[in-house]
Amino acid sequence: MLLAIDCGNTNTVFSIWDGESFLATWRTSTEHQRTADQYYVWLSTLMKLRGIDAEITDVIVSSTVPRVVFNLRVLADRYFGTRAMVVGRPDCALPVDVRVDAGTQVGPDRLVNTVAGFDLYGGDLIVVDFGTATTFDVVDADGAYVGGVIAPGVNLSLQALHEAAAALPHVDISRPQTVVGTNTVACMQSGIFWGYVGLVREICARIKAERDRPMKIISTGGLAPLFQQTEALFDDFKDDLTMHGLTVIYSHNKT
Ligand SMILES: Nc1ncnc2c1ncn2[C@@H]1O[C@H](COP(=O)(O)OP(=O)(O)O)[C@@H](O)[C@H]1O
Ligand SMILES: CC(C)(COP(=O)(O)O)[C@@H](O)C(=O)NCCC(=O)O
Ligand SMILES: [K+]
Numbered sequence: 001m002l003l004a005i006d007c008g009n010t011n012t013v014f015s016i017w018d019g020e021s022f023l024a025t026w027r028t029s030t031e032h033q034r035t036a037d038q039y040y041v042w043l044s045t046l047m048k049l050r051g052i053d054a055e056i057t058d059v060i061v062s063s064t065v066p067r068v069v070f071n072l073r074v075l076a077d078r079y080f081g082t083r084a085m086v087v088g089r090p091d092c093a094l095p096v097d098v099r100v101d102a103g104t105q106v107g108p109d110r111l112v113n114t115v116a117g118f119d120l121y122g123g124d125l126i127v128v129d130f131g132t133a134t135t136f137d138v139v140d141a142d143g144a145y146v147g148g149v150i151a152p153g154v155n156l157s158l159q160a161l162h163e164a165a166a167a168l169p170h171v172d173i174s175r176p177q178t179v180v181g182t183n184t185v186a187c188m189q190s191g192i193f194w195g196y197v198g199l200v201r202e203i204c205a206r207i208k209a210e211r212d213r214p215m216k217i218i219s220t221g222g223l224a225p226l227f228q229q230t231e232a233l234f235d236d237f238k239d240d241l242t243m244h245g246l247t248v249i250y251s252h253n254k255t
Contacts, residue, residue, distance in 0.1 A: 001016060001017070001018055001019075001023075001054040001055060001056050001057060001058075002016070002017040002018075002019075002056070002057075002058045002059070002060065002247065002250055003015075003016055003043075003056045003058070003059045003060075003076075003080065004016075004017055004059075004060050004243055004246040004247060004250070005059065005060070005061045005062070005063075005072055005246075006062050006109065006112070006242045006243060006246060007030055007061065007062065007063035007064065007065055007068050007069075007072070008030060008064055008065075008109060008131050008132060009030060009064055009065060009131070009132035009133070010029065010030060010131065010132045011027050011028065011029060011030060012027070012028050012029070012030045012068070013025060013026070013027050013242075013243065014026050014027075014028075014043060015240075015243045015246075016047075016052060016054060016056070017243075017247050017250075018054065022240065022243065023050075023052055023054065024046070024047070024050050024052055025240070025243070026043070026046050028042065030065055030068060031068075032065060032067035032068045032071075034068070034071060035071055035074075036071050036072075036074035036075040036077075036078055036079070039071065039072070039075045040075060040078075040079045056080045056082075057080065057082060058080075058082055058085075058250065058254075059072075059075070059076035059080055059082055059084040059085070060084065060085040060086075060087070060092075060246050060249065060250045061073075061076075061084050061085070061086050061087065062086075062087040062088075062108040062109055062111075062112045062242065062245075062246060063086070063087075063108060064107050064108065064109050064131075064132075069086055072084060073086070085249070085250060085253055086108075087108040087111060087112055087246070087249060088105070088106075088108040088111065092249065092253060093252060093253055094111060094115060094249060094252070095115060095143070095248065095249070095252045096111075096114060096115055096118055096139075096142075096143040096144050096145060097142070097143075097144035097145070098111065098144065098145045099140070099144050099145070099146045099147075100145070100146070100147055106145060107135070109129065109131070109135075109242060110127075110129070110135055110137045110145065110148065111145055112242050112245035112246055112249065113127045113129055113135075113137050113220065113241055113242055113245055114127065114137050114139050114143070114144075114145040114245075115143075115245040115248050115249055116238075116241045116242065116244040116245030116248060117137070117139050117218050117241065117245075118139055118143035119244070119245070119248045120218075120238065120241075120244065121216055121218060121236070123139055123140055123141035123142055123143050124139065124140070124141050124211075124213060124214065124215045124216065125137075125138075125139040125215060125216050125217070125218055126138055126139075126148075126204055126207055126208075126215050126216070126217045126218070127139065127218050127219075127220065127241070128200065128204075128217065128218070128219045128220070128221075128224070128233075128234065129219075129220050129221045129241075129242070130153065130154060130219070130220070130221030130222060130223040130224050130227075131153060131221050132153045132155075132156060133150050133151065133152060133153050133156070134150075134151045134152070134153050134154065134196075134199075134221075135148060135149070135150055135151075136148045136149035136150075136151075136203055136204070136207065138207060138211070138215075149203050149207070151199060151203070154173050154192060154196060154223050155173065155223075157192050157195075157196075158170075158171050158172075158173060158188065158192055161188055161191075161192075167184070168184065168188060169184065169185065169188075171185050171188045171189060173189065173192060173193065173223065173226065174189055174193070174226070175189075175193055175226065175230050176189045176190045176193055176194075178190075179194055196227065197227065197231050197233065200227065200233050201233065204217050204233070216235045216236070217233065217234045217235050218234060218235065218236050218237070218238060218241070219233070219234040219236075219237045219238075220237070220238050220239065220240075220241035220242065224237050225237060
């Protein structure tokens with residue numbers, strides 16, 4: 001059984017895959033101080049609670065935070081007796097090309113999203129991932145990652161307003177009823193929500209114009225549904241896109 005770990009700058013997601021479907025998925029905050037022993041106590045407790053007594057034989061990791069990889073490798077070694085595959089390392093092959101400037105270290109999450117998008121939808125895609133940062137990954141007709149866009153994340157933008165301006169409170173994102181806010185919170189939500197709708201529309205339109213061909217737009221990440229439900233910005237939304245990509249890369253390296 002495979003343990004797939006997707007470590008973002010905010011959250012780390014663990015999923016158990018039996019070769020056909022995910023048996024369970026758990027989320028914890030990303031903290032580079034967490035040791036292998038701490039991960040194991042947490043994980044084995046949750047597995048017991050869910051009645052999963054599957055033996056984990058393989059581990060694959062994608063991490064946008066280089067420092068956590070060490071402890072995740074120790075977790076795989078010590079508790080599952082296996083060497084973790086780590087996306088982005090030379091010994092973890094990708095089923096697609098990466099065509100970017102020499103020396104660029106593309107975020108492994110973006111490579112995984114590219115692989116997942118190509119596997120599920122074919123080529124000529126824009127994958128939009130609403131994480132700590134909002135990333136746009138451009139997938140060529142043959143599935144290659146050919147670059148993209150990095151914008152500040154939705155919550156990061158709200159947090160930045162709060163931290164930089166004494167009179168602006170901490171606010172959660174939601175879709176405001178009107179564009180013109182009549183109180184501080186509504187004004188902030190409007191700026192971020194409608195600003196983001198415009199950002200996504202403009203960037204996708206410009207990518208399509210630059211590449212001069214039809215492209216599907218696929219979204220993932222916790223906040224994608226908020227924009228999809230009301231504004232129909234995307235052709236499809238896939239909650240577990242990154243996890244799916246990890247299973248594809250795992251299978252590619254196993255055979
Ligand atoms: N369903 C959700 N509703 C609201 N906020 C969410 C949801 N899922 C994630 N978030 C928030 O979105 C931001 C990005 O989260 P996540 O996608 O886990 O980021 P990363 O992959 O970079 O760790 C965080 O601020 C997180 O708290
Ligand atoms: C852009 C990112 C910070 C997004 O990370 P996330 O929001 O998923 O935590 C990450 O993919 C990254 O660190 N990328 C490296 C630079 C690049 O992809 O070009
Ligand atoms: K991510």
